[in-house]
Every structure is written in C-alpha cells, then in structure tokens.
Amino acid sequence: MKDTLLEKAFYEKNPHIEENPKILLEIEEAINKPGLDSILLKGHVQSGKTSTYILLAARSMDKNYDGCITFTKNANDILNQTKSRFLSTFETVEDNLTVIDINENLEDLTKYELNQNIIIVAKKQTNDFEKINKLFDKYPFLQEKRFLVVDDESDWGSNGYNKSAEKEEDYFKKICKELLDLRKRLINSKYLSVTATPLSLFFANYWMIRPHAIFLLPPHKKYLGAEELFLSEEKTMRRICENFVEEKEFEAIVNADINNIDFCKELPQLTKAVFDFILGGLLLKQEKHYSMLIHIDTTRKGHAKQKETIKSLIAVLKQELNNGHPETVAKLYKSYDEITTALDYTKYSFEEVKSLAIQALEEQVKVTLMNSDSKKSVKLDSNGNIKNPVPFSIFIGAFAVDRGVTFNNMISFVFGRDSKIANMDSSLQQLRILGARPKEDLPVTRIYCTKKTLKKWKEFTRIDVEFNKNIELLLESNKLASKTDLSNQLNYLVPSTKMEGVRLCAPQKIDTSLKQFEAYSRLLPKGFLPNKDKQKLVMENTQLIEKYKLIYPVIEFEKDHYIEVPTEAAVKLLMNSYNAIYSDEVNLLNLLEQSLFFLKWLKKENGDKVLIYYKYNRNRKLIRKNGKYDDAPDSGKKGDYAYAKKIGIDHPVLMMLHQSGEQTDGIPFYWPVLMLPKNMPFNITGRTLN
Structure with a gap:
C-alpha cells in the first residue's frame, strides 16, 4: 500500500475543511468494487462536492488507483476553475503526479510520466473525448490502469437520448454515448457521478446511467442551504428572501431607454438592490470584496442591455446623491435604516455612509458580463472561484453563471428569469447564493425575485428535502426486496409536485x-x-x-x-x-x-x-x-x-x-x-x- 502523500497535501491546502469520514469510507468501499455501474455523490448546491471528490481522488491514488479523470460542464470557466482546484491542491507534491493537458502535444510523454498518478480535467465536449481516446490509442497500456472517472454535474450532458432513433447505436446523444464508450473502454476504472440535482438520472432505464448506489454529502457548518433559506420562518431568512420585484420591472431593466427613465420610480427594486448591496458591504465590520449576481435574461443582447442599464443607474445615483436629490437620498436612508436594524449596530452615521456610498459608486463598482462573449474578462482566484477585482463586483449572465460557478462573498442575487415551465434541477442550480456564507454576512444578504419565483423555489426545496430524507428508506426497501429470489437493481421514487408550471426536469433528459x-x-x-x-x-x-x-x-x-x-x-x-x-x-x-x-x-x-x-x-x-x-x-x-x-x-x-x-x-x-x-x-x- 502506498503512503498518504496526496491526502496530506489536500489537508495542507484545505486545513479547515470538514471531513465526513463515514461518507468517505462508504464511497471508497463502493468504488473499490469491480464493475461499470454508477456511484452517485449527491450534495447540496455549492456544498463542497468538488473538495470531496478531490479528496476521494487523493485517497484513492494513495491506495490503489492510478489516476483521476474529471469531466466538467462544457464551459471554459468551469473547466479552468476545476483545473485550478486540482493544481493548487497538489502543488506541493506535483513531482509525484502527471497532469496531462489534452490540448497540448501528447507525443512526447515518457513512460516515467505515464507510470505516475495521472490527473486529467476535460470538458464534456466531443473534441475533448476525441483527444482522450487518442491518448489511450497511443498508449494502450493506460486503459488497463485504474482511474477514478469523476463526472461533475452528471445530470448535464451525460444522459441525453434520441428517442426516435431507428438504430440502437444512435439512441444515446453524442456526449452521453462518448462517456459510456469511454467507461466501457476503461474496464478497471470506476465511475463517480457528482451532482446536486440527479433527478433525471434516477429515471434512466439504462443501468450504466441510473445510479447503483447513492451517497448524500452532509452540508458543512458554514453552509447556507435552500432548506434553511426558503422553508424557515426565521426573521433573517425572510429578510433575505422577501424582496419582491414586479415582472414588469424585470422587463423594463432589459428594455429601458436609459436616456429617458426615472430610475427610482420605474426601477425601484433594482435601485434598492444596488443601494442595499453597497451599504451592506460598507456597514459590515469586516471589509472585503463583495459580489452581486444579476440573472434576468438568457440572451447576449439582453446581457449587454442590462450592463448598460446598471452602469447608467450607478452614474445617475451618484449624481443625484451628490446633488442631494430628496427621493434618492430618502431611498438610500431607507436601505441604511433597514440594514443597521438588521445588523443591530451602527458602524457609520448616515451622513458618513452617504459620502462613502458616493465614493463607492464612483470608484469601486465594476459591472462584468459572464457569457460566451466575455470569456477572458472573468478572472479566477487561487481557489478557482470567480474573483472580485474591486470592493463591489456586479456580474450579469445566465447559463455561464449557474452550474459549478462559485462567487466569493455574494450578498446580493437578482433573479428575474421567467420560464413558462420551471425545471426543478435547473432552478436549484441557478441559486448561486447558496453555499459557504459567513453568518455575519446574512443580515445584509438579499435576494430580489418575483413572488411566483420564490413560491417555485420553496416547492422544489420541499421536494428535495423530502427525497433526501427518504434515501435511507429507498435503500432499506431495496435491501429487503433483494432477499427474495428476484433480481436486484435499485429503483428510485421521487416526491413530485401538483403546482402548475413546474416539473422535475426537462423531458429530453428522461428515456x-x-x-x-x-x-x-x-x-x-x-x-x-x-x-x-x-x-x-x-x-x-x-x-x-x-x-x-x-x-x-x-x-x-x-x-x-x-x-x-x-x-x-x-x-x-x-x-x-x-x-x-x-x-x-x-x-x-x-x-x-x-x-x-x-x-x-x-x-x-x-x-x-x-x-x-x-x-x-x-x-x-x-x-x-x-x-x-x-x-x-x-x-x-x-x-x-x-x-x-x-x-x-x-x-x-x-x-x-x-x-x-x-x-x-x-x-x-x-x-x-x-x-x-x-x-x-x-x-x-x-x-x-x-
């Protein structure tokens, strides 16, 4: 047996991480059993799943595995974030690892490098699968090795079906088939499925997609989760959630004529959101760089319009505060009064905070787009999270700001994306406000959404909580049923909803x-x-x-x-x-x-x-x-x-x-x-x- 070199490196990099020894041992027992079946690690949104599977990879490679291949969502931000986390975790032991970049020349790899523990991070994308297969074609002995194959966000792209396909080989969509073929090729490896929203996987007919075993990752102590946020009647949680926006205001944000608009009257909640965000950061005792996420429209054109509107709003608010505009000053004072009441202390007088707010609006706010047109404008910190380059960073996006993206010190979330039918898996993934949130930040943390959206989030959370409670009963039932003379494969039952306009997941993800x-x-x-x-x-x-x-x-x-x-x-x-x-x-x-x-x-x-x-x-x-x-x-x-x-x-x-x-x-x-x-x-x- 090897020593614990990689595991030690992990804890040196993550000294404050909360270990779940029972879950780790149970997953290790499952991944050490031979077979091509799927092992699922289900964690809450932004609850530490990435750290957990990196730790599992470290422990596995310290024992009897030869490497780890991790697949991410098909987005460069997520790919770079995951790569960064692996590299920073093992930087002190990099001489004991070979990190293969599949986009570089694979011709010159030596046998020494290939006989070390190998780490590969790739996107769930056809080109990346082709490059990985070329690697195994060139060095066929590698496919006999034992890899931990981690499928991060495994309900994204890994289970797609062409239901009208005439030929059996065309039934699975391209990415789904590529992943299944790779798993079959790596016969000594094990597949770890990782996601917070595995509903579509539970309904899969094909045995390699439907999880054979499921492990629920408990949230850490600093975790702000959907159950606490949406199902609690606690005053702080209601203060975070109940900042309602009319749908017509969200429409106005995207369609505003910035040269002919009274922001305070026509965009009252967006104005309040900006004031709450800046005053929240100013009035907290610990000075940090804070983030705000705006998720309203899915189009690049819509994102550009939002940026234009937000920047104009910031300029107008700065000017009106400087000029002592009564309505704007009154709106700022209302935010000041609400936040100081919530904090239960006063760091600055109103006049002091007004002066600081004007300075912040002028010098310390940056509005950044996150979509396919702005890949290079978003930087990552040393932990692979989105970096806040200034004290008040406002990010605007849609698909690029949901799954897998972590924002540091987020205290404001504006969500106005309205879907005729809301999918539970996508809706929960969009909640980037969840995660490790310091308790001292909660009094100034705010979500701005419609009443209808909050109602849907509550319903989806209720279902998710109930399913998590029932996992043990499902496993007990499977174990008891398996004592009969019948064959054995775990079958999942998921709480559903009677609410109109919502469903568990998109129908194309179910076969x-x-x-x-x-x-x-x-x-x-x-x-x-x-x-x-x-x-x-x-x-x-x-x-x-x-x-x-x-x-x-x-x-x-x-x-x-x-x-x-x-x-x-x-x-x-x-x-x-x-x-x-x-x-x-x-x-x-x-x-x-x-x-x-x-x-x-x-x-x-x-x-x-x-x-x-x-x-x-x-x-x-x-x-x-x-x-x-x-x-x-x-x-x-x-x-x-x-x-x-x-x-x-x-x-x-x-x-x-x-x-x-x-x-x-x-x-x-x-x-x-x-x-x-x-x-x-x-x-x-x-x-x-x-």
Whole structure:
C-alpha cells in the first residue's frame, strides 16, 4: 500500500475543511468494487462536492488507483476553475503526479510520466473525448490502469437520448454515448457521478446511467442551504428572501431607454438592490470584496442591455446623491435604516455612509458580463472561484453563471428569469447564493425575485428535502426486496409536485415514461405465474392472516371487515406473496421494492398502521381469453378496490386476494394489491415498470 502523500497535501491546502469520514469510507468501499455501474455523490448546491471528490481522488491514488479523470460542464470557466482546484491542491507534491493537458502535444510523454498518478480535467465536449481516446490509442497500456472517472454535474450532458432513433447505436446523444464508450473502454476504472440535482438520472432505464448506489454529502457548518433559506420562518431568512420585484420591472431593466427613465420610480427594486448591496458591504465590520449576481435574461443582447442599464443607474445615483436629490437620498436612508436594524449596530452615521456610498459608486463598482462573449474578462482566484477585482463586483449572465460557478462573498442575487415551465434541477442550480456564507454576512444578504419565483423555489426545496430524507428508506426497501429470489437493481421514487408550471426536469433528459403515485394508486404484480415450489409461503400467509385476526383489531364496516396491523406485519405478508410468484416478463423486484418503500414511508408520515383486507379461494384467471395477463383482480363497481377506497383514508390498504389455483394448474397463490391512502403527504414519481 502506498503512503498518504496526496491526502496530506489536500489537508495542507484545505486545513479547515470538514471531513465526513463515514461518507468517505462508504464511497471508497463502493468504488473499490469491480464493475461499470454508477456511484452517485449527491450534495447540496455549492456544498463542497468538488473538495470531496478531490479528496476521494487523493485517497484513492494513495491506495490503489492510478489516476483521476474529471469531466466538467462544457464551459471554459468551469473547466479552468476545476483545473485550478486540482493544481493548487497538489502543488506541493506535483513531482509525484502527471497532469496531462489534452490540448497540448501528447507525443512526447515518457513512460516515467505515464507510470505516475495521472490527473486529467476535460470538458464534456466531443473534441475533448476525441483527444482522450487518442491518448489511450497511443498508449494502450493506460486503459488497463485504474482511474477514478469523476463526472461533475452528471445530470448535464451525460444522459441525453434520441428517442426516435431507428438504430440502437444512435439512441444515446453524442456526449452521453462518448462517456459510456469511454467507461466501457476503461474496464478497471470506476465511475463517480457528482451532482446536486440527479433527478433525471434516477429515471434512466439504462443501468450504466441510473445510479447503483447513492451517497448524500452532509452540508458543512458554514453552509447556507435552500432548506434553511426558503422553508424557515426565521426573521433573517425572510429578510433575505422577501424582496419582491414586479415582472414588469424585470422587463423594463432589459428594455429601458436609459436616456429617458426615472430610475427610482420605474426601477425601484433594482435601485434598492444596488443601494442595499453597497451599504451592506460598507456597514459590515469586516471589509472585503463583495459580489452581486444579476440573472434576468438568457440572451447576449439582453446581457449587454442590462450592463448598460446598471452602469447608467450607478452614474445617475451618484449624481443625484451628490446633488442631494430628496427621493434618492430618502431611498438610500431607507436601505441604511433597514440594514443597521438588521445588523443591530451602527458602524457609520448616515451622513458618513452617504459620502462613502458616493465614493463607492464612483470608484469601486465594476459591472462584468459572464457569457460566451466575455470569456477572458472573468478572472479566477487561487481557489478557482470567480474573483472580485474591486470592493463591489456586479456580474450579469445566465447559463455561464449557474452550474459549478462559485462567487466569493455574494450578498446580493437578482433573479428575474421567467420560464413558462420551471425545471426543478435547473432552478436549484441557478441559486448561486447558496453555499459557504459567513453568518455575519446574512443580515445584509438579499435576494430580489418575483413572488411566483420564490413560491417555485420553496416547492422544489420541499421536494428535495423530502427525497433526501427518504434515501435511507429507498435503500432499506431495496435491501429487503433483494432477499427474495428476484433480481436486484435499485429503483428510485421521487416526491413530485401538483403546482402548475413546474416539473422535475426537462423531458429530453428522461428515456422512459413516468408513473405518478397519488391518492388511491395501486401497486400490484402483473404478468406472473405462481411458483409451485413455494407453496409453503402461501400457507404461511393464510396462517398469518388468521393469527392477525386474533391479536390485532378487526374492524367491521359495510357488511365486511378488515384488520388493522402494524407495518412490519404487512411487510411479512407482502414479502411472502412476491416470493411465491415469478415472471420472465416484468421486474417483480422493483414492484416489491416500490411497495415496501410506500409502506415504510407512510409509516413515517401517517403512522404505523396498515389495513389488511383479505379474501380466500378466488378463482380469477391469470391469463384472459385474449392471451393477455389480468391486471385488475380487485375490479368491479362493488369490488375490492371500491371497498378499499372507502376505508383507506389515512392509511394504506393491503388487499390479500387468495386464488385457489383452479385456474393455475392447481397452484394456489396470493395476489397482493397495495392501495395508497387518500391523504398522501406527497405525490410520488417513479419509472413506469415494464
């Protein structure tokens, strides 16, 4: 075993990083198992995922890995930021590493260099994949080595589908296929998927894309997250969020006639945002360089117009404050009063801060565009973050300022980008205000958006929090279902939303149809046959039902009855039922896994109670006259499902429908039908199981 040289270098560079030893060990155990499956590291937006995978790379290369290949979003800013973080982390041990720049000449690499630990950082771009493949073509022994392949922002570009493709080889889009082919080529390597928004990955049909294992990275102590920001009723958080802007003002920012506009009247919240930003930085005890991000329009033309408007606003505010314009001075005083109240201390008098604000507006504010036209105008600091060159840096952009970009000391976020349909993954990634934020900065931190936008952020956060809470239940359900004789692959269920104008992710990122589980939804096996070798389990279920009638409450209702049992009693019946059937046509494991998840989840949310409704000695045909499998053993106006809907208000109903075997060569079985209750805490989305 090698020493811990690279890990030591990491901690020398990052002495204050919070280590999560349990997560690190669990991921290391997963990546050390052979196979081409996908391991997912899910962290919150800007919660330290990059540092974590660099640490994992260091520890892996110290032990038994030969290198790390990291793929970033197809943006030079992100590529340079990630490269910078790797290089600065390992600068003290650079003689022990070979950092390969795929854009340079690869002809002169020596065997000595290639036998060291190798680091490659590339974009998810066709040209970069071609260059990496040329590297392995020229030095074929490299592909036998063990690389940790890190896919940063793995739900971006890594799962694209041509659903109308006629040929199988054309099904995956270019970048997705390039990445899959590279993974198959590096047979001894392991793939680590990293993102804060993996929803589209969960719904993938293809096993190499859908995560085989998932690890949730806990946020560090300094982290300001969406849950704290949007779901808390705490006064500071509401002060940050509730600075509402009318949609017409955002439209005016992009379409303003700067030579004929009263900024204070026509752009009141933008004016307030600029004043709050500058006064916030001036009034904080610690003097730093602060950043403000404006994300309104997606077009380069729109960005240029915003820059023109902001620069004109700054010039007008400076002039009006100098001239003592009453309305402008009053607006500045309002910001001063709100910020000093929030800080609970006064660093400067209003006259002093007015003078400093005029100086800042004149000398210390810089407006910078971040888009494809301005690649060289944005500089990075030694940590690979966006550098604030002046005390008050205002950045304007859209696609270039979301995924993976980190802004230092951000205390202002203006978001006015309106989408007819908002995708949860994109919306959360746009929240660059999240991340390591000093507590002392929070009283002056502000978000400016519409009420509709804040409502969507709250809904998406609610879903994300609920899913994170349910990961353990999903893993438990998978583990329990895998004890049956069925095959094993983790299946994901994600809380969904009833809100109009929002969805979990763009449809082109999903290669399967989705199923909504809501009030009265049923989960039942279809397309199966009874297993004659498992008749003991069928008899055991009958004995269990009779036992439950004696020890648990039996409720009479409408000339019938049901049993109220604890969840684990229902789980036992369900497990036996699925283990006594088999199918070559459907994935019974995922059906069982889904059913187990819902039982455990509803126990947590609605209480430890399941209603058992049972019938003995039915003679329903499994296969109909038309040759199709029956899929509604509980049908009929006055059938089992109709009865279950009457009793299943707050708790799930498990219908145990015993079939005598008369229609199945004398082999009896239980047909388990799980119905979800009327009062569901959330709707749930999952893949349609074929």
